Amino acid sequence: MGDDRRLDVLRAIVEDYVATSEPVGSRALVERHSLGVSPATIRNDMAALEDAGFIAQPHTSAGRVPTDKGYRVFVDQLSTVKPLSGAERRAIAVFLENAVDLDDVVDRAVRLIAQLTQQVAVVQYPSLRRSAxxxxxxxxxxxxxxxxxxxxxxxxxxxxxxxxxxxxxxxxxxxxxxxxxxxxxxxxxxxxxxxxxxxxxxxxxxxxxxxxxxxxxxxxxxxxESEERVVLAGTANLARTGVDFARSLGPVLEALEEQVVLLRLLTEMAEDQAPVAVRIGRETGHDGLVETSFVTTGYGDESGSSVARIGAIGPLRMDYPGTMSAVRAVARYLTRILAG
Known part of the structure; x- marks a missing residue:
């Protein structure tokens, strides 16, 4: 999508929908964002975005919500991720550096991501298959x-x-x-x-x-000991998000219980060129996860090679910049600790 103005409109719709969980109308966009165009122009842009499949209207007379395709454009256009505060960075460092061994490091990391993102945290255990x-x-x-x-x-x-x-x-x-x-x-x-x-x-x-x-x-x-495994934390966060999963939480929880599903996804996402990989909805390739997004990045040694991945799973309506920032920050500290 090459139209910068329509990209701004899409970005505003995603941000508002993430913040409010309510479908976004043209009037709200005019009131909350300085888009520099008339309400009629915004309505025309929204109609074009809907025709292109980037947004959808869940109910008649309702505003619009982003689709998987819209979220993908939003994530791909992110030039920066939301920076963590100095206090958050210090808290991460202290919390992880007090770990006594690898098991403790992994346990602390997964709980930390769940707390920072308020989503389900996933940490892939460093496998001896990839370790030296x-x-x-x-x-x-x-x-x-x-x-x-x-x-x-x-x-x-x-x-x-x-x-x-x-x-x-x-x-x-x-x-x-x-x-x-x-x-x-x-x-x-x-x-x-x-x-x-x-x-x-x-x-x-x-x-x-x-x-x-x-x-x-x-x-x-x-x-x-070469068998790979993942550690989860924060599963209860899915029930606290306020998101109404159309097919209930059941399929999501069942998918999370299948380690082979998560390991397959982590392996596939390790091939991504982006520093932080994101799978949105149907991109996960699993029916139980079509209403979720998965954000991951690698951790390992300071030379840049990755021995495993760390991430968060949440609803499609997630704070992508914040989640990506938290996952990347914890991965960096984890790498520093393991390399030391």
Whole structure:
């Protein structure tokens, strides 16, 4: 849509409808916005927008509401997102930086987005499939027992215990720790089997069963923990929005319970070129979410690569600039914490 004036009219309709939840008429646009044209011109613009499918009239004699297509134009034309206040930024930093481990970070992040946006918050857990090993620690905890600690570049920690058939020499544990870190540190799951394949060859035959058991445990742990999952918070916010979902909340809640649906959407949205991706209504590709919009962005390390996504799901009538700003801000702090 190339007409700047009609784009201004559409923007005003979206903003008013988000703010009031009431269909917007030409008189309201004249009173609330300085559009610089007569009411008759605005009515003509609204008629053109309706003919093009950007707005619709829900009832006879009612004002107009944005359609999915109208929201899409509005979002695509956003040049800036609503900035967070200094107090909000400080609150985000303090809240997230007080986390004690990755689980706590994820839990705090999802609750924070739900609070900031008053919508359903979604945080994709950093998967070991996309993570790299930062360090492997081996800690003797008994004559035949060794604790294996795996630390990823996203701060995730996995611990398992190996029990050897015979007493383990601490010097063997020290050598194995060094060789594992040389071979595995910085490598992703798909590269590890090759990297660890020859580790046991440098040990005496009597020590190789123990070495082999440690390597197998590492591989099994990474395979078991590579399944992706998402964490939700703020589901009750959907009932507080004041939005009348035409088909009730049931289909929306059912869709949110299906992790495979959310993971598919997050994966697809990771391909978007925009820093903050938005799926509106039918763009979600799921019948249960046709009355919602999904705003996400990636988080990961400060080099710009993303290990997972974070976002918010709310009604079509959402505050897009504010939601996009909150999601992006939390993602930035999350990236900073994980990179540190």
């Amino acid at each position: 090993l930062r360090h492997i620690e081996l800690v003797p905890v008994g004559p035949r027992q060794v604790l294996v600690v795996l630390i990823t570049d996203t701060g995730r920690v996995e611990q398992r215990t190996v029990e050897a058939a015979a007493e383990v020499d601490p010097s063997v544990v020290a050598v194995l720790r060094a060789r594992l870190n040389v071979g595995a540190a910085g490598r992703r799951l798909t590269e590890l089997r090759t990297a660890l394949a020859d580790v046991e060859q440098g040990f005496e035959p009597a020590d190789r069963p123990f070495v082999r058991s440690v390597v197998e445990l590492i591989e099994q742990t990474l395979a078991q």
